[in-house]
Amino acid sequence: MALKMFNALLPYFGSKRKLCSIIFKIISKYYHRNDWFNMTFVDAFMGSGAVSLFAKAQGFKVIANDIAERSYIAGKALIENNRIEIDHTDTENLFRNHPNNNHYIEENYVPDVFLEKHAKFLDNAFSNADDFLLKYLLIKYIFTLRPYSKFSSPNAFNKPMAEGRYDEIKSTYTNHINGNLKSSVTILREEKDKINSGIFTNNEKNEMHKEDVFDFLRKVNGDVLYLDPPYAGTLAYENEYAVLDDILGDKTPKSGFSEKEGMYMLDSLFDESEKFPLWVISFGNAGGNNKLEDLVKLVSKYRKCEVKEFAYKHCESVASEEHKQKSKEWVVIGHGCN
Ligand SMILES: C[S@@+](CC[C@H](N)C(=O)[O-])C[C@H]1O[C@@H](n2cnc3c(N)ncnc32)[C@H](O)[C@@H]1O
Structure with a gap:
């Protein structure tokens, strides 16, 4: 089930x-x-x-x-x-320009792991994510883009994806092609709802x-x-x-x-x-x-x-x-x- x-x-x-x-x-x-x-x-x-x-x-x-x-x-x-659940204001705040954005992902993981647009979003969003829930949302965002295994597969996935050579990508990556084609707003909204479905109380201090x-x-x-x-x-x-x-x-x-x-x-x-x-x-x-x-x-x-x-x-x-x-x-x- x-x-x-x-x-x-x-x-x-x-x-x-x-x-x-x-x-x-x-x-x-x-x-x-x-x-x-x-x-x-x-x-x-x-x-x-x-x-x-x-x-x-x-x-x-x-x-x-x-x-x-x-x-x-x-x-x-x-x-x-x-x-505590994530609401839409939390996700909107991730897009605010952050003065201390270090551009780490953009400088180190494009194009081998992320498309440039996603790296730019992530660098800024991680600077804004000041609690565990928002960091978790960004990890969920990353797993929409990347397969959970073969996390880094530049030649099989990311470079052909960046260059629009979709027909050269194996069908095992189909979900992730779709994930990469969604807007960041859509991914965050979908993942926010999924995370919220796992937040409940058992009346214990876990x-x-x-x-x-x-x-x-x-x-x-x-x-x-x-x-x-x-x-x-x-x-x-x-x-x-x-x-x-x-x-x-x-x-x-x-x-x-x-x-x-x-x-x-x-x-x-x-x-x-x-x-x-x-x-x-x-x-x-x-x-x-x-x-x-x-x-x-x-x-x-x-x-x-x-x-x-x-x-x-x-x-x-x-x-x-x-x-x-x-x-x-x-x-x-x-x-x-x-
Ligand atoms: C088989 S996975 C657990 C999977 C988990 N039961 C689930 O359903 O997702 C093993 C985990 O052990 C963690 N791990 C590895 N070495 C560890 C250590 N020395 N102490 C604590 N955790 C460790 C890894 O980070 C990994 O998340």
Whole structure:
């Protein structure tokens, strides 16, 4: 089921929006749904915020975290924020000429990533965007122009787009050709409405943190801990979103979890997570590199395990057909003591 509130999210690679109903059905086996209103859901690798937003809608208090500014802004806008919506005056204000516009995007990312007109708009608008909601709106604007994967693809998309050679662009980019042809006013109006559909209250003081996961876990407590780290041996978020992170002034080195041997960082992660009564872990086999039995062995050091396996397409538009066939997604529950 496509939920309207999910339109508020960034189209993020590795997003679990399609798995949310399954994840929460599994949680209901351990904690009755009626009790969720008095419980805290901790999302240690928030990403787009799909799972946090779903947990919020189910009544949990949510404490979310991500090391990246892109996700921190999303969490501030959608998870911490219970009531402030964007209105049309806010979007109009983004067009005001700002005296401190540094023209950074125009100077660094035209024509390889953005058309000149969009870069000009973004430079000025980011100078005007003085809160998380407006910054989030501008990130949503950027994702209307750019595919969520292959964020920078100058020869396949941006240069032919800038020169009007549309028939040379692959059909996978059709939505983004349409996005680039819309006016900024239209994009902002559409994205504003989508963001507002994800703003609601659960009558809790939800929190968004921006820390390395190990520091975060030491600081917070909760009833359900959701762990969705980057899958070992898959594309690193810091590489894929390097342009976006640079625009946001964020410099995070490649996450150790994305390294080929990154799965073994999970042992230290579980060790740090003992105080949380229920663990829900998302992981994938990275087209065959990671083994479910290795993950189960790691979790079983600490907890009893329940396992669900799905044929889930990780990073659909980037993966080859063969990789998609081999891709498996797991949800592993760690409960009780072992
Ligand atoms: C698989 S994604 C999470 C996807 C998310 N569940 C969703 O539905 O959109 C993993 C996230 O972990 C973040 N991350 C990577 N290394 C981290 C670290 N050491 N501490 C905290 N977050 C980290 C990345 O920035 C990325 O957003």
